Amino acid sequence: MSPRTIPRVVVVGAGFGGLTAAKELAKRQVRLTVLDRKNHHTFQPLLYQVATAGLSPGEIAAPIREILRGHQSVEVLLAEVQDFDLERRLVVTPEQALPYDYLIVAAGASHAYFGHDEWEPLAPGLKTIEDALEIRRRVLLAFELAERHVAGGRGQVRLNFAVVGAGPTGVELAGTLAEIAHHALKMEFRSIDPAMTHILLLEGGPRVLAAYPEDLSRSAEEQLTKLGVEVQTNTQVTQIEAGAVWTGDTRIPAQVVLWAAGVAASPLSKKLHVPLDRAGRVVVQGDLSIPGHPEVFVIGDLASVKYDEGKLVPGLAPAAMQQGRFAAQCILGDMEGRSRTTFRYRDKGTLATIGRAAAVGQFGKLHISGYLAWLSWLFIHVMFLVGFRNRVLVMIQWAWSYLTYERGARLITGSNTLPGWVETNSAPAEPEGAATAADRK
């Protein structure tokens, strides 16, 4: 390509990777189109706060076109990509075929149910704002239905919440659910005691936060236990039904089951017709392009990228952002006649939050946990949150929550039913004795 022509770049997906690439390209002489199925960029590391009623959706998500509006050369379209025509260099959506000179595919990942898609309605995962609102609805509703059941004189209810998978998402969900049950709802119920809610974290592998060093896994498990979470490692979930999970022959009743056990690359990876790894990720080349197509880059959770000693680059926001910047620089380098380099992942450390004043973190050889890790986590996440206004609002919400234990967004919207919860005159789930609502006749 001659340096004089203005290349058309299409970015598919406005997560951390796609958005970083777009911002990098937006300042330069390219015609850029950003496609996303949603109108908003979601700050995924704080999604669990929406799921647990600590923050409102508007505080962790911002319209993509608002983020990019300062750049007149950038076009943002709400569209669902169906296919790629790599030969004719077209991105195919139901509405149009969009030509490109360069393509950056950053379509991310979604939940994987390991061949059990029928579990999805029973155990929602946490990837989108809609997912978070559905989890919030179920969690808050479980307390309401239990209160109503006991108040109606139909026996006690033991509330069980099961979180499947003890990666970062499962750990933060379980920890925060414990905080809600033990603190946020205190004093608000008359017939049930929310603090009696049983929070169970089920992990198939031998330890929580398996991607972290062993000492931090141990610390995380201790912190979870202190928050009131029961952690069961080496426990495979073999079946999920409405109102219960099975681990082998054991049926564990649970009014709310949340899925944090696996992610798979977006099915869009298949449309590129190049080799994929077992998780469906595109095995990219050193410059993050795909074999035979130097003009097509795959970045973020959709890409399988190796770095030193054959380790895979982790599916984290900073990694996606580094890749987005790298792909953008490759395109700009092409325009200026520079030759491409190889992507190098810089591991700046990782932090996982567990709950109130509880977290673990690894920065090279430095391992931290507890309050210090939590403060670092807080600071970094609020600082990276998109948009000045959101940062201020989130900080106020958090300061308030921290001081009062309140959760600011405890709304149930949508249906008032839970899978497996049937209102009859018999107890719905795990009755434990007869009516005790003594002052009602």
Add this chain to the structure above:
Amino acid sequence: MSPRTIPRVVVVGAGFGGLTAAKELAKRQVRLTVLDRKNHHTFQPLLYQVATAGLSPGEIAAPIREILRGHQSVEVLLAEVQDFDLERRLVVTPEQALPYDYLIVAAGASHAYFGHDEWEPLAPGLKTIEDALEIRRRVLLAFELAERHVAGGRGQVRLNFAVVGAGPTGVELAGTLAEIAHHALKMEFRSIDPAMTHILLLEGGPRVLAAYPEDLSRSAEEQLTKLGVEVQTNTQVTQIEAGAVWTGDTRIPAQVVLWAAGVAASPLSKKLHVPLDRAGRVVVQGDLSIPGHPEVFVIGDLASVKYDEGKLVPGLAPAAMQQGRFAAQCILGDMEGRSRTTFRYRDKGTLATIGRAAAVGQFGKLHISGYLAWLSWLFIHVMFLVGFRNRVLVMIQWAWSYLTYERGARLITGSNTLPGWVETNSAPAEPEGAATAADRK
């Protein structure tokens, strides 16, 4: 009833009326149960701000049990009332029959489509948080679909938003939509110009805000016009179809149609088996109780209450709150052996907001409009907003919006389709010429 027994009071509905009654009773020697279909009290006067992406749901709604948690004698239950057994003094829900000594029915009102319930999916009204989110989704999505359509080279799109009914809700929706189109979305689209959006306010009667004095109606219409709203009075909507409204023989294409033309009392009024007025409201006695049942009160939008010269008490939050306080005082008076008085509505004035720095207000003989009315409206509504935290957050949001014209909650969640908008290779709605997306080939 002897003054010594502790009466059981059931309040149905936790809107302004029910919540005020509950708070008044909570401090005294009664056993109180508050029933609501939702877990949250909604600050309805600010609902249009959620519908127009200015505020998040969590900022104008708070869990009912959080509001009342300080009172150990108060029980809050999420429940949908099906029926009343006035003889046996029972409130019937699907789960239980709740006995009462006193009953306060404050179930409010909902949209009325005047026998055209089939219009509801085509033209949503604004009564709940869910309604507001659906309106927000449609409004934001219309701009996205138009941008995508034009960017795809399939002709221009003229966006038309029609608001049916020019009462306070219709006026504030139309005014705020104009603000969004003309200011908030500026600079963000490349193929369409949101400022070209046509906002149409259709009113069957001769003037907007018919409940206000004529000079304020005139002022409101002028302010609407200045904001860019086309006001059509004396215009009956005779039919609504996907993508259009009809006024007589005229078909007006409209990608978004909003309904603000009528409310009707909750169908629960019929379950009381007492005389109703034409809008389905319960015609209560002087003490707000129903004939033959001094222990049953009906308050708020569900009640038809006359005050001086036979005028009806308006369906406003202050009126409902006064009635809630009065009903609670009747119950407490009964307990103390005082005789009942007649409810007197104190009209403290009314304010209707129109848009940015635009409003009208009436305080007795004082009529105000424009900036002063808007400031008064702002002050009063933020002050009355439930919960200290919400007030602070809302004020920050508003200060930010006022300075920047930004809308903080512009998220599209849920489906990416609009009724009547079909993506084909022909233009979807009112094509006005051929493809113009010149720089796309």
